[in-house]
Amino acid sequence: MGTNTGERIGILGGTFDPPHLGHLIVADQVLRALDLDRVLLVPANEPWQKVGIRAITAAEKRLTMTRDAVGDADGLAVSDIELRLGGPSYTSVTLDALAEKHPKTEWRIIVGADAAAGLDTWHNVEKLKTQADIVVVNRPGADFQPPTGWSWELVEIPAVNISGTGLRRRVSQNRSIRFLTPNPVIEHIESWGLYRGGP
Ligand code: ATP
Numbered sequence: 001m002g003t004n005t006g007e008r009i010g011i012l013g014g015t016f017d018p019p020h021l022g023h024l025i026v027a028d029q030v031l032r033a034l035d036l037d038r039v040l041l042v043p044a045n046e047p048w049q050k051v052g053i054r055a056i057t058a059a060e061k062r063l064t065m066t067r068d069a070v071g072d073a074d075g076l077a078v079s080d081i082e083l084r085l086g087g088p089s090y091t092s093v094t095l096d097a098l099a100e101k102h103p104k105t106e107w108r109i110i111v112g113a114d115a116a117a118g119l120d121t122w123h124n125v126e127k128l129k130t131q132a133d134i135v136v137v138n139r140p141g142a143d144f145q146p147p148t149g150w151s152w153e154l155v156e157i158p159a160v161n162i163s164g165t166g167l168r169r170r171v172s173q174n175r176s177i178r179f180l181t182p183n184p185v186i187e188h189i190e191s192w193g194l195y196r197g198g199p
């Protein structure tokens, strides 16, 4: 990433507990549909909207799984910025930090339709609206709602009915997750004994 080029970069933030093919398909489809220079998958350090609602896997493990899920996929990369920033992860703060290093970059925030419906609950939402445009992708079970007050666009992807919740549940029930997430992620889940206790 050169600091003097006006690159267009998509940010796919999430908990990635665990990462799965849905995340990779979303990232790749948006990358190519909008001809972005890159899509960054950004695991949250503390996903503050989920803390206290369920047990969250340690951030380092989620980051490792996300890196190994992406591998060397063309145009995709994983950023550890939210772990480096520490504390609760707020996209607005993350974008400030990214923009400081890459002032000419145009940022897009990529969200599934479920996350799009909650955009107004995000930290510093009025500022965030000035920092990046929104890209919404369809997701099974979530009705698409146009994000009001945002500059946004919809990218239609083949519906992928895979979720972190579903994977955690399957692991806890001893059911297969093969082909729902890349093999290196499955290996980490097994060797770390993740999700055995339930979703
Ligand atoms: P969980 O069930 O734990 O919430 P998740 O599958 O929703 O896990 P997240 O890390 O919460 O994964 O999602 C990060 C982002 O990716 C969100 O914007 C979410 O809407 C989007 N996303 C995840 N899976 C899909 C999918 N299958 N189709 C479309 N968007 C998705």
Ligand code: MG
Residues within 6 Å of the ligand: none
């Ligand atoms: Mg989610």
